[in-house]
Amino acid sequence: MSVLYQRLAVIGCGLIGSSVLRAARAAGLAQTYAAYDRSAEVRSRVAALGLADDVCDTPQAAAAGADLVLIATPPAAIGPMAGQIAAALAPGATLTDVGSAKQAVLDAFEAIAPEGVFAIPGHPVAGTEQSGPDAGFAELFRGRWAILCPLPRTDAPYLAAVARLSDFWTGMGSQVEHMDARHHDLVLAVTSHLPHLIAYNIVGTAADLEDVTESEVMKFSAGGFRDFTRIAASDPVMWRDVFLLNKDAVLEILARFTEDLQALSRAIRWGEADKLEALFVRTRAIRLGIVAAGQESAEPNFGRNRTT
Numbered sequence: 001m002s003v004l005y006q007r008l009a010v011i012g013c014g015l016i017g018s019s020v021l022r023a024a025r026a027a028g029l030a031q032t033y034a035a036y037d038r039s040a041e042v043r044s045r046v047a048a049l050g051l052a053d054d055v056c057d058t059p060q061a062a063a064a065g066a067d068l069v070l071i072a073t074p075p076a077a078i079g080p081m082a083g084q085i086a087a088a089l090a091p092g093a094t095l096t097d098v099g100s101a102k103q104a105v106l107d108a109f110e111a112i113a114p115e116g117v118f119a120i121p122g123h124p125v126a127g128t129e130q131s132g133p134d135a136g137f138a139e140l141f142r143g144r145w146a147i148l149c150p151l152p153r154t155d156a157p158y159l160a161a162v163a164r165l166s167d168f169w170t171g172m173g174s175q176v177e178h179m180d181a182r183h184h185d186l187v188l189a190v191t192s193h194l195p196h197l198i199a200y201n202i203v204g205t206a207a208d209l210e211d212v213t214e215s216e217v218m219k220f221s222a223g224g225f226r227d228f229t230r231i232a233a234s235d236p237v238m239w240r241d242v243f244l245l246n247k248d249a250v251l252e253i254l255a256r257f258t259e260d261l262q263a264l265s266r267a268i269r270w271g272e273a274d275k276l277e278a279l280f281v282r283t284r285a286i287r288l289g290i291v292a293a294g295q296e297s298a299e300p301n302f303g304r305n306r307t308t
């Protein structure tokens with residue numbers, strides 16, 4: 001793939017930010033790479049790993065002169081960060097992000113993006129439960145979806161910027177889908193946010209059980225519980241932000257889930273074997289469909305313990 005941007009600036013060099021730097025460089029998508037992280041230690045690590053040509057001490061310095069600025073901080077810090085760098089953004093630059101909740105970012109971008117800057121919220125549906133610049137890897141986005149949630153604009157320069165950003169994600173190996181931000185938040189509430197909430201809850205419940213000691217939980221943890229503990233090890237700050245920013249969609253899906261769970265309790269209490277089996281047959285078919293769509297392997301521990 002040919003060079004798409006002259007200067008890519010990544011702000012926040014954790015798992016996702018550092019993976020973007022690695023993947024974009026591996027595919028030759030930018031001429032130069034700039035990076036900023038609020039931690040001096042992480043900035044040194046980014047320099048030592050050779051992830052960027054220009055490791056900057058301020059986000060404004062990283063953004064200055066960049067034609068693609070990608071914010072990869074925790075979700076609640078994306079809007080404030082965009083506000084901090086707004087004055088440094090070059091005319092014609094694209095401003096994007098990778099946050100897991102999109103309507104809040106879209107509102108923030110609409111409020112701060114200067115005239116002539118193309119603000120395009122984005123979300124790669126790819127991740128692991130690891131954090132920090134050492135956890136990133138160039139193949140993270142390969143075969144995974146990247147969702148872009150463009151603003152309601154139909155002018156040709158904006159559409160061209162969206163097309164270029166789509167090519168950027170394709171260049172890193174993703175399949176790209178465009179989606180309304182609110183719809184994104186509802187879809188991800190079902191596919192990602194609620195599963196994380198369930199994992200946090202079940203691991204918390206097991207840890208709180210008074211008649212089962214913690215060592216028994218560790219010792220006899222069966223596959224299902226182990227998978228939950230892996231998901232429940234995901235970044236606490238990121239997930240705190242996701243639930244607070246995507247509150248409405250998560251509560252809506254949680255209400256549906258609670259109703260369905262009550263129906264399941266009832267089926268167990270009254271020995272409704274057919275109901276239980278019919279559900280489990282249906283859910284097994286969904287799993288096979290996900291494997292067939294290439295989003296998961298039939299093997300346990302597909303890839304590097306991907307979450308999201």
Ligand code: NAP
Pocket residue numbers: 012013014015016017037038039042072073074075077081098099100101123124125126127128129130131132133235238307308
């Ligand atoms: P991460 O590895 O913890 O990295 C977060 C980065 O943001 C770190 O560089 C951190 O700086 C910086 N940061 C934290 N709080 C900040 C603040 N208040 N202001 C400025 N910078 C701040 O997290 P990640 O997994 O890469 O997640 C980054 C974004 O990607 C999140 O918005 C998340 O929703 C999204 N995302 C994550 C996944 C996933 O599975 N992990 C998947 C898709 C999208 P320090 O160096 O100081 O810690």
